[in-house]
Amino acid sequence: MSTASGSFDVARIREDFPILKQRINDKPLVYLDNAATGQKPQAVIDALVNYYTCENSNVHRGVHTLSQRATDAYEGARSKVRQFLNAADDREIIFVRGTTEAINLVAQTYGRENIGPGDEIIISAMEHHSNIVPWQILGQETGAILKVVPINDDGELLLDEYEKLLSPRTKLVSIVHQSNALGTINPVEQIVELAHRRGVPVLLDGAQSVAHVPVDVSRVDCDFYVFSGHKLYGPTGIGVLYGKAELLEAMPPYQGGGEMIRSVTFEKTLYNTIPNKFEAGTQNIAGSVGLGAAIDYVANLGMDNIAAYEQELLTYGTRRLAEIGPLRLIGTARHKGSVLSFVMENAHPHDVGTILDAEGIAVRTGHHCAQPLMDRFEVSATVRASLAFYNTKEEIDALVHGIDRVIEIFSR
Amino acid sequence: MSNLNELYQEILLEHNNKPRNFRKLEDANRQADGYNPLCGDRITLYLKVEEDVITDVAFQGVGCAISRASASMLTQSVKGQTLDKAEEIFDGFHTMITEPEAEVDYDALGDLEMLSGVSAFPTRIKCAILAWHTLHAALAGQGDAVTTE
Ligand SMILES: Cc1ncc(COP(=O)(O)O)c(C=O)c1O
Numbered sequence: 330m331s332t333a334s335g336s337f338d339v340a341r342i343r344e345d346f347p348i349l350k351q352r353i354n355d356k357p358l359v360y361l362d363n364a365a366t367g368q369k370p371q372a373v374i375d376a377l378v379n380y381y382t383c384e385n386s387n388v389h390r391g392v393h394t395l396s397q398r399a400t401d402a403y404e405g406a407r408s409k410v411r412q413f414l415n416a417a418d419d420r421e422i423i424f425v426r427g428t429t430e431a432i433n434l435v436a437q438t439y440g441r442e443n444i445g446p447g448d449e450i451i452i453s454a455m456e457h458h459s460n461i462v463p464w465q466i467l468g469q470e471t472g473a474i475l476k477v478v479p480i481n482d483d484g485e486l487l488l489d490e491y492e493k494l495l496s497p498r499t500k501l502v503s504i505v506h507q508s509n510a511l512g513t514i515n516p517v518e519q520i521v522e523l524a525h526r527r528g529v530p531v532l533l534d535g536a537q538s539v540a541h542v543p544v545d546v547s548r549v550d551c552d553f554y555v556f557s558g559h560k561l562y563g564p565t566g567i568g569v570l571y572g573k574a575e576l577l578e579a580m581p582p583y584q585g586g587g588e589m590i591r592s593v594t595f596e597k598t599l600y601n602t603i604p605n606k607f608e609a610g611t612q613n614i615a616g617s618v619g620l621g622a623a624i625d626y627v628a629n630l631g632m633d634n635i636a637a638y639e640q641e642l643l644t645y646g647t648r649r650l651a652e653i654g655p656l657r658l659i660g661t662a663r664h665k666g667s668v669l670s671f672v673m674e675n676a677h678p679h680d681v682g683t684i685l686d687a688e689g690i691a692v693r694t695g696h697h698c699a700q701p702l703m704d705r706f707e708v709s710a711t712v713r714a715s716l717a718f719y720n721t722k723e724e725i726d727a728l729v730h731g732i733d734r735v736i737e738i739f740s741r
Numbered sequence: 742m743s744n745l746n747e748l749y750q751e752i753l754l755e756h757n758n759k760p761r762n763f764r765k766l767e768d769a770n771r772q773a774d775g776y777n778p779l780c781g782d783r784i785t786l787y788l789k790v791e792e793d794v795i796t797d798v799a800f801q802g803v804g805c806a807i808s809r810a811s812a813s814m815l816t817q818s819v820k821g822q823t824l825d826k827a828e829e830i831f832d833g834f835h836t837m838i839t840e841p842e843a844e845v846d847y848d849a850l851g852d853l854e855m856l857s858g859v860s861a862f863p864t865r866i867k868c869a870i871l872a873w874h875t876l877h878a879a880l881a882g883q884g885d886a887v888t889t890e
Binding site: 694700739 | 744745748749751754758779780781782783803804805806807862864865868
């Protein structure tokens, strides 16, 4: 594969991902479903094996050596996340299961405490269900109201509409940084600035952006930033809630149990300080270690280099797909990540997905957990090819070839 | 590759392009909605049942080629049949796409035989069966939309 691009040696990088060597349906695997989950480099797999082989123990609980090793590994992973996001303090990094749990945590703690009847929560038209439903549940419980920032036909947020929605009743803004279905990268600094001017805190759903955009929570100044480890080439079942310390400290706990307490009697329990207050029970220690390894891996490649290379792939892919007559791209924002979402004139996305799979090409088809967004574009589903730094132009060519096959079959 | 050709047979594609009985049935006395939450396929099935016989049937909706063709073929195959016979056709169809090794009476299935290729694509079986679950719901008089999940 002749894919050295600047300093980015993709052929070499691909060697780090054992799963990419597979053949699917007798064709080399072309994995273009990275927005659903990323593949894992050997370093992450090794970190998991090493943890269970040499360090496994419970954390914060024992005086024995292994317990100390496990604690060091777990807290070491927290520091890596802090550094990767450029947060101010390790205590601002809470380990959770993933984006979904992080948003539910904020809704059920910060939300219940601070949001009441008639109060408003602002989200956008391009949210994943996991940034819609927790707020609807909160609304049912408290009488709070959801306000939705509309988007234009390119899939860009309408900032002036957003500004109009901000009101004295707004208690929280919760918006996706990079859309999973369209690829749109939202102007988060402006979004935060406009909200902060009115004293409104902002949660950013970083499920996608964390893997594709250099993220700096101190510069963006968001109040919460949430992501899932598995989309950042780490293990499943581990994710992060970043929150500003003063907010986290004021929030009530999410779940009760071990680890999150300072002292317990049957009359009264004193809660632990952050981050432990939000980490009830034995956590996914191995997962955090794997996430730490994933962060080391991408940080070593450089998020700027990753983003630049993926932009190159996006530009190439957009041009190649635009050449296909009966294909319409959904999501053409000026500022977007490496996502190519599209529909075809005669073939339903589901059929496209099956035909591509026969060519060894993995894409996602469906509503991408963003049904209101599909309604906005008046489609029931799209085909989504989402690219990562280990993808190549040759793989985009394979996609185009696969789409030709779809056209051929469906014009019979 | 041959699996693909077997899945997307010309007759299937033809039903997809020109589905039969694709309309609203104004004098329907049974009706149900079917929905596949995984891919967003939706159909509405209309039936006119007199005595024990399905005297008319039609459908509307959006979906992939397989779910559309399956619904279209369903309308052809159950129209004019007794409820018991429709059930028998469904059983045969179900066996054909979920148990590729089993014996099936293809004569009773008519065009539906063209969907046998689905059995090689486990992820698509739900598409082929959506219309049939909807038929069950309509006959059972369940008002709520059925889903494949
Ligand atoms: C933008 C966005 N938000 C939230 C989620 C939910 O992430 P998870 O399922 O890992 O909790 C996803 C992933 O599907 C996503 O892409």
